[in-house]
Amino acid sequence: MSTQGAMVEVRSVRKSFGSLEVLKGVDLAVRTGEVAVVLGPSGSGKSTLLRTINHLEKVDSGSVSVDGALVGYKQSGNKLYELREREILKQRTEIGFVFQNFNLFPHLTVLDNITEAPVSALGRPKKGAVESARALLARVGLADKADAYPRQLSGGQQQRVAIARALALEPKLLLFDEPTSALDPELVGEVLDVIKDLAHQGTTMIVVTHEIGFAREVADTVVFMDGGRIVEQGPPGEVLDHPRHERTKSFLSKVL
Amino acid sequence: MSLVDPASDTLEALAPPAAAPPGGTGATVPRIVPRRRTGQWAAAATVLVLLALAVVSVVRNDAFQWDVVADYFLTTAVLRGLGLTLWLTVLVMVLGFALGTLLATMRLSANPVLRGVSWGYVWLFRSMPILVQLLFWFNIGALYPTILGIRTVNLLGPVTIAIIGLTLHEAAYAAEVVRGGILSVDKGQLEAAQSLGLGAWRRLRRIVLPQAMRSIVPPAGNMLIGTLKGTSIVSVIAVQDLLYSVQLVYHRTYQVIPLLLVATFWYVVVTSVLGVGQFYVERHYARGTAGAR
Numbered sequence: 308m309s310t311q312g313a314m315v316e317v318r319s320v321r322k323s324f325g326s327l328e329v330l331k332g333v334d335l336a337v338r339t340g341e342v343a344v345v346l347g348p349s350g351s352g353k354s355t356l357l358r359t360i361n362h363l364e365k366v367d368s369g370s371v372s373v374d375g376a377l378v379g380y381k382q383s384g385n386k387l388y389e390l391r392e393r394e395i396l397k398q399r400t401e402i403g404f405v406f407q408n409f410n411l412f413p414h415l416t417v418l419d420n421i422t423e424a425p426v427s428a429l430g431r432p433k434k435g436a437v438e439s440a441r442a443l444l445a446r447v448g449l450a451d452k453a454d455a456y457p458r459q460l461s462g463g464q465q466q467r468v469a470i471a472r473a474l475a476l477e478p479k480l481l482l483f484d485e486p487t488s489a490l491d492p493e494l495v496g497e498v499l500d501v502i503k504d505l506a507h508q509g510t511t512m513i514v515v516t517h518e519i520g521f522a523r524e525v526a527d528t529v530v531f532m533d534g535g536r537i538v539e540q541g542p543p544g545e546v547l548d549h550p551r552h553e554r555t556k557s558f559l560s561k562v563l
Numbered sequence: 564m565s566l567v568d569p570a571s572d573t574l575e576a577l578a579p580p581a582a583a584p585p586g587g588t589g590a591t592v593p594r595i596v597p598r599r600r601t602g603q604w605a606a607a608a609t610v611l612v613l614l615a616l617a618v619v620s621v622v623r624n625d626a627f628q629w630d631v632v633a634d635y636f637l638t639t640a641v642l643r644g645l646g647l648t649l650w651l652t653v654l655v656m657v658l659g660f661a662l663g664t665l666l667a668t669m670r671l672s673a674n675p676v677l678r679g680v681s682w683g684y685v686w687l688f689r690s691m692p693i694l695v696q697l698l699f700w701f702n703i704g705a706l707y708p709t710i711l712g713i714r715t716v717n718l719l720g721p722v723t724i725a726i727i728g729l730t731l732h733e734a735a736y737a738a739e740v741v742r743g744g745i746l747s748v749d750k751g752q753l754e755a756a757q758s759l760g761l762g763a764w765r766r767l768r769r770i771v772l773p774q775a776m777r778s779i780v781p782p783a784g785n786m787l788i789g790t791l792k793g794t795s796i797v798s799v800i801a802v803q804d805l806l807y808s809v810q811l812v813y814h815r816t817y818q819v820i821p822l823l824l825v826a827t828f829w830y831v832v833v834t835s836v837l838g839v840g841q842f843y844v845e846r847h848y849a850r851g852t853a854g855a856r
Contacts, residue, residue, distance in 0.1 A: 361758055392763065400760035410755035413851045414773045423769070424759035456851035476759065 314339045314480055314511045315360060320369035322355055329355045331535035332369070337513060337528070342506045344522040344543075345515045347532035348558060353515045356532070357482050360513070361402040362395055373402060374479050400428050403473030407485040409465045411457040411472070417444070418453040421472045429476065436475070443471040447501050463494030467501055474505075481505065481512040488517065519562055523547055531555045631821035635812065636828065644808025645829050651722075651804065652791045655729040659790075660783070662730065663737025668767065670742055681738065688735035694796055697728040701800050725797040733790060740782045744775030776848040784841040788834050795826075805829055 315337040322330040329352045337343045345353045358364040360371055362379035370387065371378045379395055380387035390398075412420050421440035425431040444450050447467040449460075457465050466486055473481060483502065487495040499521050506512065506525045516522065522529050522543055529546040531538045531554075538552050550556045621627060635641055669681035688696075701724055704715035719727075748771050756766040798807035809822040816822075 363754055363758060396757070396760040396762060399758055402758075404755075404758035406751060406755060408751055410749075410751040412752065412755070412770055412774075414848075415851070424761060427765050427769070428760035428762070458851060472759070 312339050313337065314341070314374055315513065316372045317356070317360070318370050318372075320356070320359055320371060321367045322352075322359060322364060323367055329535050330359070330366075333532075333535075333537055335530065335537065335540075337511065339511055340509045341511060341527045342525050343513045343528045343530055344526035345513065345530045345532060346517070346519070346522060346558070347538075351532040352535040353532045354484050357484050357513060357515050360480075360482055361399050361404050363404070365389075373398070378402075396428065400424065400476045401479050403476060403478035403481040405466070405469050405473050405481065405483045405486050407488050409457070409462070409469045409489070411465055411469055413457050416454050416456055417449070417460075417468050420457065420468060421475045424472070425475050440471070440475060443474055444468075446474075446504075447471050448497075461494060462490045463497045466490065466498045470498075470501055470505075479511065481510055483512065483514040483516070485515055485517070517562065519547065519559070531558065533558070626820065627824070628818060628821040631818050632824045632828070635809070635822060635825050640808050640812065641805070641825055641829070644803055644805040645833075647722075647803060648791065648794050648805040649833070651725065651729070651794050651797070651802075652787070654726060655733050655790055655794070656787055658726070658730040659733025660737045660741070662734035663739075664741050664772075666734060666738035667741035667745060670738065671745060685735045685738050688731055691732075693728065693732045693793065694799065696732060697724065697796065697800055700724045700728045721797070721800045721802045724800060725794075725802045729790070729794065729797070733786070736786060737783075740779055740786065741775070743782075744777075744779035745771055747778040748774045773848065777845075777852075780841065780845050780848055784837070784844075787841075788837055791833060791837070792830055 313336045315335070317333055317335040320330050320333045321328065329350075331352075333352070333356055335343070335356070345356070347353045355364055359366050360373065360378065362371075365379065370380065376398070377387065378398055380389055382388075411417075412423070415423065418437065418440055421443060422433065422436040425436040425439070426433055441450065441453060444453055447470055449464060449467055449471070452460060452464065452468070457468065460468065470486075486502065487498050490498065495518070499518065502512075502514065502521075503525050514521075514526075526543045528540055529543045530540040531546060531550070531552075533554050538554050539546055539550065546555065547559065550559060666681045666684055669677040670685075672678060700719070701721070703719065703724075707715055709715060710718055752770055752774065753766060756770045761770065794804055795806040797804055798810060801807065803811070805826050809826045813819045813822040
């Protein structure tokens with residue numbers, strides 16, 4: 308399923324934790340500028356799939372490539388050699404990752420959270436990094452929170468800072484792992500609005516979520532996973548309104 | 564975060580709402596009378612009386628020789644001993660924690676050999692009494708008469724042996740304290756740092772260790788005070804620390820008790836200062852937690 312202009316290509320990825328196989332041969336392609344939303348019940352492997360894309364989880368077999376380059380490995384002949392730590396870190400700077408629990412650094416101010424990676428991983432000058440960070444904070448609506456510590460912010464504000472932190476590396480691809488699942492219901496909207504903005508600006512992203520409404524509104528492709536496999540995928544109008552598989556139908560009937 | 568729910572230890576929380584009692588037309592709200600705490604008063608009085616008796620007995624007993632204590636408190640010999648105790652403590656703490664941090668990261672590494680070696684080190688040096696270890700190093704010349712062509716006794720003087728012995732001992736405990744601190748940091752912090760492309764050293768120094776410090780500082784403060792007093796053990800290998808300095812005096816003058824009091828006062832003074840220092844260090848590493856500014 309190699310596609311022209313594919314930003315992400317996942318091929319026959321398998322992954323087990325001990326005796327539990329959580330990914331049973333997954334293929335997925337996401338084109339540049341496309342928004343893919345991954346739905347599925349808990350334990351379906353959707354978060355693990357996302358984490359293999361920036362090599363937070365190593366695959367047992369298969370491969371992942373981003374913008375034409377294999378993630379975490381180098382191919383030589385018929386073998387994939389694992390890259391050195393330094394090279395993997397370099398690749399990760401091109402892939403933004405937003406966690407369910409934000410994972411902001413609690414001992415650093417909002418501004419330091421955002422400038423840390425551009426300065427220390429990309430070697431950008433501190434002054435420029437601070438200016439970009441302030442611009443990003445303005446973009447997520449938190450210009451006045453630069454000097455606050457994460458715990459002084461609401462969950463929604465923290466997640467918006469986490470998005471700004473990921474954007475500070477100017478990644479080619481953004482991965483969201485259930486970005487609103489840890490939030491109070493009334494704070495979900497402000498985070499989804501920021502993600503929608505990014506989507507409208509043509510950012511390539513893969514979003515694992517339980518927000519069906521968000522998927523319908525923003526997704527170019529909806530991917531439904533269950534039991535470590537992709538059950539079906541397609542435009543939201545097809546997968547959400549006219550699902551072909553029984554498993555998709557029963558899942559949607561429970562969450563809609 | 565308060566351990567006690569602030570609402571539950573106020574009487575207001577336990578009192579019924581200040582509404583008019585049922586049926587009472589215009590009756591006043593009943594006043595709350597705390598129960599009498601006779602037992603507490605009796606216990607306090609007893610303790611105060613015992614304390615007063617102890618103070619009186621100390622002050623009246625001339626054998627304490629408070630004048631001798633005052634005479635020797637600021638003598639050069641004592642201050643010199645105090646100086647050695649202080650720099651030995653600092654040096655052992657710094658070296659011990661440097662080695663301990665290395666051992667802790669080895670123990671947490673993916674490499675089974677490094678993990679095993681670190682575990683073995685902690686096992687061995689925690690099992691060996693510090694006194695035994697000091698005597699062992701003191702007699703190391705029996706095993707290795709020369710090191711790099713230099714006679715061992717010339718290379719390793721008592722002070723060097725004190726530094727080596729105390730550091731190796733300290734490192735075993737420091738390793739466990741640092742390891743506990745690192746384990747207390749949420750795994751998501753490391754994943755976030757990795758996903759941002761931060762290198763291993765940067766992740767440890769900038770992200771993990773500063774957060775680990777919150778759980779490292781209290782036991783490290785304990786260890787610092789323990790080490791300060793623990794250095795007195797080097798008097799057995801004739802290193803002139805605070806204790807050995809007063810011992811040298813009382814071996815000459817036989818004023819054992821007053822000179823031990825001189826040493827005791829100094830240990831108490833330094834320990835108290837360290838306690839104050841720990842307060843500020845803890846406050847520094849509490850940055851970003853609830854309630855901190």
